[in-house]
Amino acid sequence: MALADVSLSLLEGEILAILGPSGSGKSTLLLCLAGILHPDEGEVWFRDRSLSSLPDAARSSLRRREFGFVFQLGQLLPELTAVENVALPLLLDGVGGREARSCARALLDELGVLDVADKRPGEMSAGQSQRVAVARALVGEPAVVFADEPTGALDSRNAGQVMDLLVGAAHARGAAILLVTHDGDVASRADRRILLRDGRIAGDDG
């Protein structure tokens, strides 16, 4: 069993960090909360809706419209340019191509990576790729951003910059962040921290 007796709530605009050693169930918890994995027992609620009661299409729609995701690496589609990767959630939601690209460019500009807008992930540095990933997570104006080790593959300078951008841009949009990390510095930016050990909550400073 990866998780047991886990109960937590995330408020609008709150930044919650989940800490813990490798194998403690952090990523599994994030995937359950995002409606990607289905817990064997228990329920995940989002704004009075139980995710487990929703059909797959509705959960996909929820993830498209209300959630954003940032993973450690390899999350951008290698054949798409940065602007296309960022525009993808909007295109998936039926926004026109030109409008989606325009929104994406504006966000890339806001995050300081407009210069790589027409480059592919293979032509970008790791820091630039993560900023593009942050832009993709925020482009749909989500209510919650799920970030799984978003700075795990970055040096400390780049990690700090990416976290600043993620937290700043999410705050500006009123989005909550659920952050999985084992980095204390990254976790220190959160409003609240939960320690997970062997799939159970071992500490909560909130």
Next chain:
Amino acid sequence: MRPIRARRWLGTLWVGLRLSTVGGVAERGRLAVMAAGFAIAGALVLHALSLPTALARYDHRAARRSGIALQRVDRNLPAATLRWFLPTSFFGRPVDVYVLEGSPGSAVPPGIPRLPSPGEAFVSPALADALASPSGSLLRPRVPGRVVGVIGEPGLLEPDELIAYVGAAPDLKLRRRFAEQVTAFTPEGSSSAPLSPAALVLLSLAVLSVLLPLGLFIWTVSRVSAAVRELRLARIRLVGGTRQQARVVAAAEVLVPAIAGVLVASSTSDVTRSFALHAVSALIGHGFFERDLVLPAPLTAATVIGIPLLAVVIALASLRRVNVSPLGVAHRTRSRQARAVWPLALTLGLLGLIACWAGREPLRRLPGGMSATLLGVPLASTLMGLAGTVPFLVRVAAGHLAARASSPSSLLGARRLEAGPSSAGRAAASLAALSGLAIVLEAIFASASARQMPPGVAALERADLVVSAVEVPPTQRRGFWLSVADVPGVLGIDISNITPSGARCGPRCVGVIHTDGDPATEERVRNVTDRIAHAESAEQVRADYVGWGSRAVRLLTFGGLFVVIVTAASLLTTAIDGVLERRRALAALHAIGAPGRVVAGSLLWQAALPMGTALSLAIPMGSAVAALLFAFADQEVSLPWGPIGVTAAAAAALTLVVTALSLPWARSTADPSSLKAE
């Protein structure tokens, strides 16, 4: 020193072999895709190679059955077997009835224990079935004699052959118009005629249609997950491996799936042979025994060894354009100018053909070889340009589509093609070149056949039968035609002195019998006429004119279909490889809420764009070249719209099949476990 070096190389080889069999889901998937690809390629090569063997075995049986025959009867050869032929047909299938006459010690045809006595008949198993069928009574009068045995396999050319050996009863002796004396039933008397230029062209095309797409398919399979594997080679360099050791690892990695694939192909060839038998029979126009397609052991061994060797050569050749260093991998790509050579070659080739057409009068006055060369150079340039232009166009079309895409499917599919166009481009290039060439040749054969058919033959109705009464004495011809007119279902007879093909043959010598179209009526007419001469259906008469042309067109259509199938197999391999390579990115796409149809749509675009581009270019270019060649000869072209439609429909259907078969792999990327950071 030497043992140490040998140990080092063996160690490197072991690392390569180990690397090809270890790993997670993606690595196992890659291994399975490569092994399956090599198995398909192996099966196709094994069965393609068995075709010449099958033809040789068929010819050997035909030669043995013909035997050493003298066309003129020699009374000094009393031990020879006298043989004459009574041709007929049964519901469209030819029936060969041979009358045999001999003495004890005369040569006996293969498949029967002795010569049939007068009033006896040996029949093939298929003919025995036909005679025993409910409509067999309509055939019985044309297979005279009591059936005393069945002809064995050594006496048959194919399992479904309708053939009978009958004894020379007195009434059959009266029907002997031409006979030959067979001194021995042995294949030694036959001599194979040299191939005609047209047959040589067809044979070359058949070889090209088989080898080129198969070679490209093996190339595609050998390059599955090449990016991941090359990155592994860089890591091997990082821990101190030399360039040569990296090459050994690359060769060993491709060797495992290649050997596994060809072993599967050779061990399952007994199962796949029946499919190959149907395909080959349809292609050649006659049947074979299944054992005809059994490849001789040396050729099987050569295939089992040759395909893995080819895969290794491809793996090593591909590394020539890759710089694998401890820091990573760098690819050398062709310049934009180099890629633009092909559209230029295509344009110049077409302009050359137009120039040849414009200056056809002086060109025709040149010696034959020179005018053919002057025409051949732009023709070759056009076809090579066509092949080279397709990958270029696929890339341009993909870029164009992606820049304007408002749907995620088209954006993903187009960008994928634009980013990694090599495999799809190569497959589409061979499809375009071979389809273009096939259209030109089909037009030539179809037009030549159409021109040769006399108006009298072309005017025959589908339900008409044509009978020649030349063998009937002129005074008895009226009675003969009256007996034919009495057959139920005969609506009337047009009796003439000239055959439908325009040849004069004497008074009341030929009749076009109009029937009610019931196949049984045709058989009843033959029971009256075939004692004198075989009543040919309109289709059989036309076959004398269009036979070789339509066979050639059919062969080319099959060649085109084969190319489309192998192209689809290449595109499927590329699509699955692309999914496996981007497993994590596609899982992230699923996480952000992309419905499954987005990836499915992108896979459809990845197959449809290369197929569509190849045929969109090949069909007009092939038609234009055919039209120019015919205009050069001041002749009317007949474009093969039927085969073109068949090829296009097959390409469309296989595009959907490729998408459907790659969907399970795409669905597997929805597994969220690949998203975990740890």
